Amino acid sequence: MRTCNIKHQTHSHQAAQQGIVLLEALIAVLLFSMGVLALVGLQAAMMKNNADSKVRSDASYLAQQIIGQMWTNPTNIAAFAVTNGNIPTLPNGTQTIAIVGTNPAAVTITLRWTEPGQEPHSFITTANISP
Numbered sequence: 001m002r003t004c005n006i007k008h009q010t011h012s013h014q015a016a017q018q019g020i021v022l023l024e025a026l027i028a029v030l031l032f033s034m035g036v037l038a039l040v041g042l043q044a045a046m047m048k049n050n051a052d053s054k055v056r057s058d059a060s061y062l063a064q065q066i067i068g069q070m071w072t073n074p075t076n077i078a079a080f081a082v083t084n085g086n087i088p089t090l091p092n093g094t095q096t097i098a099i100v101g102t103n104p105a106a107v108t109i110t111l112r113w114t115e116p117g118q119e120p121h122s123f124i125t126t127a128n129i130s131p
Helices: 002-072 074-080
Strands: 082-087 093-100 105-113 121-129
Touching: 002 074, 002 093, 002 105, 002 121, 074 093, 074 105
Parallel strands: none
Antiparallel strands: 082 093, 093 105, 105 121
């Protein structure tokens, strides 16, 4: 009689273990799914930051290009002054170029832009141009 009880207990223990294995597998799938979702969110954030970085880089390049044009034509530097000019290469972009003095001319270039759904951004650079 004792032998039957031992077999019955062993069989009952195996059935309980099978339920635990299924539960462990479901938890593992849940953790894996959360990890994949986290990676997708990280990739989306990286793509957004990459787009923001490109616009900032374009603004910097544009400002340096304007300064380069001023250096090649320092005698006509007053012609470069602009107030709230439109910049088609930046989203909703405007530019202001302030020139103070003539020899050397202190130039301040301010570029502003607003990307959809974001706060306004600006890039400001200064240079001294002398003939």
